[in-house]
Amino acid sequence: MRLHNNPHVTTRRCRPMLAALGCAAMLLTAAQGAYAEQKFGFGHPISQQQLAAWDINVFADGGNLPAGSGTVAQGRDLYAQQCASCHGAKGEGGLGDKLVGGKNTLASDKPVKTVGSFWPYAPTLFDYIRRAMPLTAPQTLSNDQVYAVTAYVLQLNGLIPEDAKLDAKSLAAIRMPNRDGFVPDPRPDVPQAGGDANTSAQHKAIEQAH
Amino acid sequence: MNTDSFSEENLVVADSDAQSKRRQFLRHGAAAVTGALAASAGLRSAIAATPPAAAGDAAPAAQGTLSIPPWSTQPGAQVGSHPYGTPSHFESGVIRHLRKTDKQYFSSSTRSPLQELDGIITPNGLFYERHHNGIPDIDPAGHRLVLHGLVEQSLEFTVNDIRRFPSHSQIYFLECSGNPGYTVHAKTAAEANGLVSCAEWTGVLLKTVLKEAGLKPEAKWIIAEGADGAGMTRSIPLEKCLDDAMLVYSQNGERLRPEQGYPLRLLLPGYEGNMNIKWLRRLQVADRPVHSREETSKYTDSLPDGKAREFTFVMEAKSIITSPSGNQQVEGHGFHEIKGIAWSGKGRITKVEVSVDDGKTWQAAVLQEPVLSKALTRFVFPWQWNGESVVIQSRATDETGYTQPTLDALVEVRGVNGTYHNNAITPWRVAADGKVTHALA
Numbered sequence: 001m002r003l004h005n006n007p008h009v010t011t012r013r014c015r016p017m018l019a020a021l022g023c024a025a026m027l028l029t030a031a032q033g034a035y036a037e038q039k040f041g042f043g044h045p046i047s048q049q050q051l052a053a054w055d056i057n058v059f060a061d062g063g064n065l066p067a068g069s070g071t072v073a074q075g076r077d078l079y080a081q082q083c084a085s086c087h088g089a090k091g092e093g094g095l096g097d098k099l100v101g102g103k104n105t106l107a108s109d110k111p112v113k114t115v116g117s118f119w120p121y122a123p124t125l126f127d128y129i130r131r132a133m134p135l136t137a138p139q140t141l142s143n144d145q146v147y148a149v150t151a152y153v154l155q156l157n158g159l160i161p162e163d164a165k166l167d168a169k170s171l172a173a174i175r176m177p178n179r180d181g182f183v184p185d186p187r188p189d190v191p192q193a194g195g196d197a198n199t200s201a202q203h204k205a206i207e208q209a210h
Numbered sequence: 211m212n213t214d215s216f217s218e219e220n221l222v223v224a225d226s227d228a229q230s231k232r233r234q235f236l237r238h239g240a241a242a243v244t245g246a247l248a249a250s251a252g253l254r255s256a257i258a259a260t261p262p263a264a265a266g267d268a269a270p271a272a273q274g275t276l277s278i279p280p281w282s283t284q285p286g287a288q289v290g291s292h293p294y295g296t297p298s299h300f301e302s303g304v305i306r307h308l309r310k311t312d313k314q315y316f317s318s319s320t321r322s323p324l325q326e327l328d329g330i331i332t333p334n335g336l337f338y339e340r341h342h343n344g345i346p347d348i349d350p351a352g353h354r355l356v357l358h359g360l361v362e363q364s365l366e367f368t369v370n371d372i373r374r375f376p377s378h379s380q381i382y383f384l385e386c387s388g389n390p391g392y393t394v395h396a397k398t399a400a401e402a403n404g405l406v407s408c409a410e411w412t413g414v415l416l417k418t419v420l421k422e423a424g425l426k427p428e429a430k431w432i433i434a435e436g437a438d439g440a441g442m443t444r445s446i447p448l449e450k451c452l453d454d455a456m457l458v459y460s461q462n463g464e465r466l467r468p469e470q471g472y473p474l475r476l477l478l479p480g481y482e483g484n485m486n487i488k489w490l491r492r493l494q495v496a497d498r499p500v501h502s503r504e505e506t507s508k509y510t511d512s513l514p515d516g517k518a519r520e521f522t523f524v525m526e527a528k529s530i531i532t533s534p535s536g537n538q539q540v541e542g543h544g545f546h547e548i549k550g551i552a553w554s555g556k557g558r559i560t561k562v563e564v565s566v567d568d569g570k571t572w573q574a575a576v577l578q579e580p581v582l583s584k585a586l587t588r589f590v591f592p593w594q595w596n597g598e599s600v601v602i603q604s605r606a607t608d609e610t611g612y613t614q615p616t617l618d619a620l621v622e623v624r625g626v627n628g629t630y631h632n633n634a635i636t637p638w639r640v641a642a643d644g645k646v647t648h649a650l651a
Contacts, residue, residue: 042374043357043365043422051356051364057433057443057494060501095313107516111627119507128503131441135316135343138439182510182520189623190615205618206568206601206637209650
């Protein structure tokens with residue numbers, strides 16, 4: 001199985017040449033090479049206009065944010081109707097995640113990760129609310145409504161004023177407090193000094209637990 | 211039946227359930243069978259002739275006189291009575307483990323009962339689950355995959371279109387990145403590591419489908435999106451998409467189960483489960499990652515200094531002893547086979563070592579074939595238990611030379627708030643009475 005990336009194709013290609021026994025390995029390589037170059041013509045061309053309703057990825061820099069706008073005040077009303085039952089009246093959390101607070105907790109023993117304390121990009125909030133919220137009726141809010149709720153959650157976190165109105169440009173311009181809080185993956189990150197160092201630490205831990 | 215069920219709550223329920231069924235059977239077995247076969251007069255007289263005592267001795271005795279069990283003296287269920295087969299009802303306790311303390315169950319998980327399983331393939335009904343807004347009920351005829359962005363030609367595929375491409379089958383493990391957290395000392399193997407499973411996946415290599423649309427030179431990432439109510443979205447480096455990534459429609463020979471992404475999912479061998487987008491509806495080719503909620507505020511690994519690691523994709527080498535394991539009972543001194551699984555997102559497992567003396571010494575376990583890249587590998591180790599309280603544990607090494615660390619070694623570097631990618635050794639204590647518990651609990 002490991003050797004035959006695609007036995008189906010190999011078999012099909014080899015069949016007319018069964019007489020040439022022993023060629024299997026070479027043919028496998030050749031067949032896969034050809035197969036890798038091949039186009040099949042499956043699928044149907046689709047225009048940007050046709051796929052627009054699904055084209056909802058909003059990039060961290062605000063790329064692909066739609067037209068429209070919403071105010072904090074509009075968002076406050078919508079939030080009360082659509083969000084508060086899970087996230088709390090002021091974003092304090094409940095059935096759903098806590099959305100507000102947690103400032104200066106990330107380096108503590110109990111980091112509180114909220115939109116205000118942890119999320120690195122404001123446009124991501126628009127992206128997520130539009131695609132996934134409210135949990136019971138995702139992808140039902142209009143773009144204006146999503147701007148409004150986004151504005152209200154950001155205002156609850158003290159990141160925009162109460163009279164703010166958000167659109168593509170102003171949302172992308174917000175700098176989140178934890179914008180520089182992320183680092184690349186350094187793994188493997190655990191010293192591989194050999195099993196012995198690990199072994200004695202483990203032995204100690206087990207003894208303590210016992 | 212299973213003295214080794216997955217949680218104390220389940221243990222009680224499962225055992226009492228099975229015992230009550232068994233008692234019921236023993237008590238009423240002969241009578242029920244007689245009734246069921248009432249139409250068959252000839253057989254009926256044969257069964258009526260069965261001494262009632264025989265049913266009461268249904269379980270063949272280890273010592274003493276054997277009797278003929280009732281299932282040997284009557285026909286079984288009619289052929290075709292189970293058009294889609296299920297396990298014996300005596301195994302009804304072997305189910306996915308659901309944590310009972312969640313606030314809601316739209317975004318939650320179930321764990322594979324590792325301690326109940328053999329081999330390297332997880333049965334489809336026991337494959338672990340992690341959903342972010344429930345399990346959608348998708349009509350494959352209405353499902354579409356759209357491939358767009360930095361491509362020469364945007365394309366829309368039906369499921370049948372995808373199935374027309376040359377097929378590719380491979381056995382790979384899949385593991386949730388939070389398997390488990392850094393502070394969880396689970397009671398059972400399922401609770402400890404049950405967010406891993408392994409299957410034979412069939413579909414088409416993603417690179418084959420990408421070729422149809424033609425990638426533009428600026429393409430560097432592909433953003434995958436699910437059709438579920440979470441619209442799960444993750445960014446995947448293009449190199450992975452052009453390597454072993456698959457679009458999958460079948461699992462262990464049959465169509466994907468709804469819980470696993472029916473009718474179409476992404477599979478990224480060795481990468482954290484969350485990126486393997488289920489119910490796949492869209493692939494956007496881009497020059498940068500999207501930084502979705504699921505790759506910024508979730509699925510990033512918090513460190514003690516307040517920073518968090520992002521784009522932590524690979525699941526590093528890991529192993530766990532599944533037998534004997536937490537909540538199980540070692541019965542009798544003498545020979546026991548220690549059994550477990552090992553896996554690595556970076557390739558093949560080359561070695562599993564087992565310690566049966568509280569971690570003082572380690573010996574090589576036997577790896578059972580097949581040993582496949584990025585798949586569960588089964589290991590066994592012969593063990594003589596002399597009845598003393600002792601800690602048993604396993605550690606895996608993969609083909610990169612990386613060896614599975616202890617929890618202490620991980621926590622030393624990462625702290626305890628990382629949530630994800632804990633691949634630590636799980637040590638089990640076997641007490642003098644044979645009871646098995648987590649040694650760090």
